[in-house]
Amino acid sequence: MKPILNISAYLFVTLTDTQALRESIRSQAAAHHLKGTVLLAEEGINLFLAGAPDAVRGFVAWLRRDARFAALAPKESLSDAVPFGKLLVKVKPEIIRMNHPQFRPEAGRAPAVDAQTLSRWLDAGHDDAGREVVMLDTRNAFEVDHGRFENALDWRIEKFTEFPQALRDHAAELHGKTVVSYCTGGIRCEKAALFMAEAGVQNVLQLEGGILKYFEDAGGKHFDGHCFVFDERESVDAALLPTRSV
Structure with a gap:
């Protein structure tokens, strides 16, 4: 059984095109057969994804080609199976909700x-x-x-x-x-x-x-x-x- 690579990553960076990003990220993640959740907001990106190691790293490499995400630094771990049931890409007011959006x-x-x-x-x-x-x-x-x-x-x-x-x-x-x-x-x-x-x-x-x-x-x-x-x-x-x- 080939191991599954799980990644967790976030980056606070100003995003003004969250709806367009949502579509391109969902398309690329689906093309790489990834599952998990990606959250987008004006304050940045937060993601938890899993899939075949080459596919996960290929997706991250694609994401980093956008200069805004070049500093993204995923934390990696392995499992025997994908721990997510589906792929979700959502736009939210905050990528981590504290109800204080002035703190950026x-x-x-x-x-x-x-x-x-x-x-x-x-x-x-x-x-x-x-x-x-x-x-x-x-x-x-x-x-x-x-x-x-x-x-x-x-x-x-x-x-x-x-x-x-x-x-x-x-x-x-x-x-x-x-x-x-x-x-x-x-x-x-x-x-x-x-x-x-x-x-x-x-x-x-x-x-x-x-x-x-x-x-x-x-x-x-x-x-x-x-x-x-x-x-x-x-x-x-x-x-x-x-x-x-x-």
């Missing part, structure tokens, strides 16, 4: 920390400036229940639109610390980090590429459990392998 990461990203540096900080118990590092989970509560960083803050939000109010309720917990927001693949923690910085929280970083990139570059150290994914695999372990068969 492509206008200036929040600072990020890479997986290996974060792992080193967690080993030491502090960052390079000697500040305590606080891991802030920006995912929904049911996702957190599958796995989380050790001692991470979990505000038990049920949807990402609740994050701004949760921050107002818990901002005092972050004072004087280096706050690292994290999520599955990077999109929510990037938007959350930008929102926190705009709200006046100091020393805020996003985990570059989210949990999936952390697993790829640093393994499962300092992470308890598995990472929930929004497809039939349900979750993946630190080796990026499905925890249930599809």
Whole structure:
């Protein structure tokens, strides 16, 4: 059985032709026999796709020929079967809904920390400036229940639109610390980090590429459990392998 390649990727970039892109992306993805979901909005693109490895990479290469998507950096994992039932390409108001469209990461990203540096900080118990590092989970509560960083803050939000109010309720917990927001693949923690910085929280970083990139570059150290994914695999372990068969 040939393995299936799964990719997760997003990019905040201004798009003014989302309807036309929807048609061309759907056509190309279908021609490559891919399944999954692609979301488009004025703020960018967010995608989860699966198929034969050559087909998936061929589609990504086609997408990157558009200069706006040249920086797209997919996270990859393998499975024995395609974990999606169909192909969906949708245009939305936001590629990750927070109901704060004025926060546009492509206008200036929040600072990020890479997986290996974060792992080193967690080993030491502090960052390079000697500040305590606080891991802030920006995912929904049911996702957190599958796995989380050790001692991470979990505000038990049920949807990402609740994050701004949760921050107002818990901002005092972050004072004087280096706050690292994290999520599955990077999109929510990037938007959350930008929102926190705009709200006046100091020393805020996003985990570059989210949990999936952390697993790829640093393994499962300092992470308890598995990472929930929004497809039939349900979750993946630190080796990026499905925890249930599809």
